Amino acid sequence: MGESTPGCTSRHLGPVVFLLSAALLSFEVILVRLFAIETFSHLTYMAVGLALLGFAASGTILVLFRDAVAGVERRLLDTLVVLSPLVLLAAPVLAQTPRYDPTQLLWDRGQWIALALVYGSLSLPFLVGGGAIVLALRLCGDRLGRIYAWNMAGAGVGTLLSMPVLALLRPDGALAATALPASLAAALVLLAGRRSRVGWIATGGILAIAVLATWSPPRRLSIIDFKALPQVEMYPDARRVREAWDATGWVVAVRAPALRHAPGLSLGFRGELPTQTALFVDGESAGAVSAGSGGGAGAGFLAWLPSSAAYAVGRPEAVLVLGSAGGTEVLNALAHGAGAVTAVELVGPLMKLATELADLEGGADSDPRVRLLRGDARSFTARTGDRFDRVILPPAGVFNATAAGVLSSGQDFLNTVEGYRSYLEILSPGGVLSITRWLRTPPRDNVKVILTAAEALAAMGVTDLGRRLVFVRSWATGTLLVKPDGFTEEEVAGIRRFAGERYFDVDWPPAEGPAEVFNAIDRPAFEEAARAVTRGREAMTTFTQAFWFDVTAPTDDRPYFGRFLPLRAIPSVLRDGPGQWLPVAEWGTLAVVATLIQSGALAVILMGLPVLARLRPRASGRLPMGRIAAYFFAIGLGYLFVEIAAIQRLGLVLGHPVYATAATLGALLVFSGVGSALSDRIEPARVGHVCVVVAAVGVVLAVLASGTGSLMALPLPVRAGTALGLVTVAGLLMGAPFPLGLRRLALAEDGVAWAWAANGVASVMAAALATLISMELGIQALLGCGAACYAAAAWVARRGRGAADQD
């Protein structure tokens, strides 16, 4: 085991690492937000994920150039710290320079070079900052746990701080603001020891640049022109009337005479549409605010929307709209005589702008009968004591768009068996749940809705399911009505009348005689699905297995409603050219697979270069490089698996998928930092035992995960306390294996850098792998995989001990 070198004497080194880590993590979080706005979320996932390989590359470079670095570590560290704020500002600008068009990646090989330049540019801050951190770890051998603690705590605080920063500043300004903590780190380095005039001037200059850049960002928000917002802004006389943002989304309101919003409007409608103001979240369409309340002249179109089928069974008193967007469905409820409408909207700025515009134009949200609530629909339905005659899930909610921006995943807790059950349980007697979604050909989304609703009813103990469902289809949308008490014949007849007058079809229940078909489809998939539901579990399973796509009902453990292509189908889909499979492409899954393949290839390069150069880490004695790499790779995978599973489950439990995610992740990192600091008191020989304990905790968490849904109904302090308890235990334990492993297996000189590289590579691959495991096997299985990784690390550490001891 090594000791601290003279370079570690500076008492500022810990705070320097803390500030740098905070800057880098907030850069990552804010970059994800910025890219989610500027481009498509699946490409964001790929670009930011691979940029993080800069961390691993810093380790590899330090191994490759160890002779050049020897003796000048402290000077190099100081240089990298001073450069960091400048690189944080320059990298996003450089990434904008290549003529990169993501839509052409499949056909234009030149675009892959441009993409590589984007990756390269964005990885620079992680390369420079990561290099400084690994040098600090290397310099402070016997205080390694404490330095790593500063690193983890900084990462946690950076994650937490990015939320208020995103609320205060537009994402381009927020990204530039990440240079501020980095410039403070640079100031600590420049002003350490003898404070020269040059040091003061340089410090002042760097701080001034960071402040100026925050005020006037060098990289301005620039949205790809294939997104809805720039397209609508090209319409004649279009003008942006409002703009608001926070960590949940960047919302813009646009008015243009040519702009109209009436999703799935009946082809029989011949009236006029009201004046509307379109709303966009992260550049994508999120509905529109219509002028005039329910009874206004322009409100006639509402009765011709497919979602109005929910009101064909009678006038409701209380209506709940989940995902209010611009308020079209709120307006619809009012137009159908609702006495009270509650609307829950996750994206705060969207609700803010919709309310402001409604106040201005007399829209639905300004009506005294309307109660607007900001928050997560699942949390609301889990805790409300109110009962509703209708619960409405409108088409094309914005949940996925925003959550994907932050989480880079396609999780959708709104559309799961548990979700539907919670909506059904708050219906008053005779109440109806209405779910409208866009149709696709071949049909899949609405088939999955039918099966998910059936599972929810079955979970409630409801039988004779066929009588509880009605499915209405327009030319563009499908609306499933679910009534736990069962529809009467009169109600079904009323729905048929409603549908017939509007050129809509009722696929379920089927007509008794020959029925006129208004909207023909190749295969009566919706009727088949509903029929399978009525015939029981075996018929449902047979139907699901035989269906073209994966339409298995999503659960909170596998909350991927939008996933229809199983992984095993991807090779057969890709076998032909992209021109063939574009209509069935699922870009989210493809991006995850592409990220895994690319990061795997880069991992081989980053880990292989030192091997090719025959550079065996010094001071690791006879310990094979492969074993060091295996240990740190395993704990890198394990940490990310547990972390991602934890933020997925606790995000749902705490009630806000964005802020709760940030809080969970931030707390986990901070407690990992504490665990890391405490690890200095543990004998390095016990590293294997610690890994075994972490693995055991992972197994316990996997078992507990199935019960977390029941926590949702408890008061916030109880939920927060439970979440904090779990995160504290997991964080404290998971913070120890890295510094302990360094001290036991690979301490000193380039052994640290080698371990850092292996851990960094694993982190990037783990993010993609975790998504795939979660999609295919579920979140509990992901926790189990995390536990298995720590068990594997324990095994490697035990085997490594023998070799190390011989030295």
Added chain:
Amino acid sequence: MAAGLLTTSLAGSASGPGTARDSPRPAASLVAHQEDPFAVQRARMVREHIQARGIRDPVTLRAMRAVPRHEFVPPEMKDRAYGDHPLPIGHGQTISQPYIVAYMTDVLAPRPGMKVLEVGTGSAYQAAVLAEAGVEVLSIEIVGALASSARARLERLGYERVRVRHADGFFGWPEEAPFDAIIVTAAAGFIPPPLVEQLKPGGRMVIPVGSVYGTQTLILVEETREGDIRTRSLLPVRFVPLVREIR
């Protein structure tokens, strides 16, 4: 063709004049075949990406063979003009995958003498294909710059049967209605009522729904002789066997 917008506007016109019809130019196919270095690529495109996927209508195939697609893409993309994929043409718009253009043309079954309304001119490639099939095309584009460039391109290539308007397509082209067919290439979350009204009894309207870079299906709207509306969801035929293989 515009990427799919849920918030819709089908732009259209206002500035009226500026049609390509009045310009005395040689026939498009005549121009296209003169010194055309892309003729071989175009023939291959039709053979491999269109005919091989089941498009058999000779009128459609002839039109696809005749229109110089490379003239409808930005100059730096000419070498990729005959690939089986969409290409960007600026302003967030694309020129559709050739198979989709052929498929939509096939669905409309164009014949000489027909009058077709197109909403969303874009590069005007679809309009040119329809014109080659012998129909009169009235095309509306909401983005002014695209309308101007499409008009100039059609004039240069001699497509006299196409008229382009810069306007809001929601209202259609009432003074020229009714139409034998309407093609709405600005994918929409709803179909503007005026367009339905401007369709002749027995006429057909085709609407691609979704994004050109992702899931895209086609909706065929037909008005019966009795004035009733019927739709059919169409899946390009080649994709059916592919989908069946997925599981």
